[in-house]
Amino acid sequence: MAAGLLLLSGCATQQVVTKPVVVQAPPRVVVVADPQVAELLAYQNSLRLMTPSExxxxxxxVAKLDHAPHNTIRRAMLQASVRASGDLARAQALLDTVAQASSKEAQLLAPLAQVLSGQYGELQRQNDTIDKLNSQLREAQRRNDLLNEKLEGLKNIERSLSVRPGAASGGQK
Structure with missing residues (x-):
């Protein structure tokens, strides 16, 4: 019996060994960008910080530069940054020429041109939506002003009717 207790006590003190869970991080993807692409992205970032005079x-x-694909993308970026009427469409047209060109440099820059063209297209759609909503707001404000004028007219009529003609001559009866 003592031996059995000794055996049982030995089992009770045995520790459960757990293996640590190893969490593996996903592999890092390192993209070595073309220096021209990196330079163009830096240029795009600098455009966002420029004043209108800059x-x-x-x-x-940029107008003095040749018509190489990377300069065409610069022109498009600049055109889109100015944001005057029709500038986004002109920027897209410039980018489309780079995306469809067959030169080696143009083929390397085509993905960037396509991404920028898509973004400019989305900006144009947003601008169109804003213009439409502003037009609807102006129309709603115009209708509101007309209704307020009519309401004021009705209030004036009601005030003129609330003065009872019989109340003024009530003492003469």
């Missing part, structure tokens, strides 16, 4: 100066500078 954008005008940049337009003059």
């Amino acid at each position: 954008l005008t100066k940049a337009q003059l500078d």
Whole structure:
């Protein structure tokens, strides 16, 4: 019996060994960007920080450059940053020429041109929606003003009717 207790006590003190769970992080994907793409992305970022006068100066500078695909993308980025009427459409047209060109440089820059063209198209759709909503708002405000004028007219009529003609002559009876 003592031996049995000794055996049981030995089992009770046995520790359960658990293996640590190893969590593996997903593999990191390192993309080595073409230096031209990196430079164009930096240029796009710098455009966002420019004032209107700096954008005008940049337009003059870009106009002097040749028509290489990377310069065409610069022109498109600048055109989209100015945001005057029709500029997004012109920027898309410039990007489409790069996306469809067959030169080696153009083929390397085509994915960037396609992404930018898609973004500019989406911006154009948003601008169109904003214009439509602003037009609807102006129309609603115009209708509201007309209804307020009619309401004021009705209030004036009601005020003129609330003065009882019999109340003024009530003492003469």
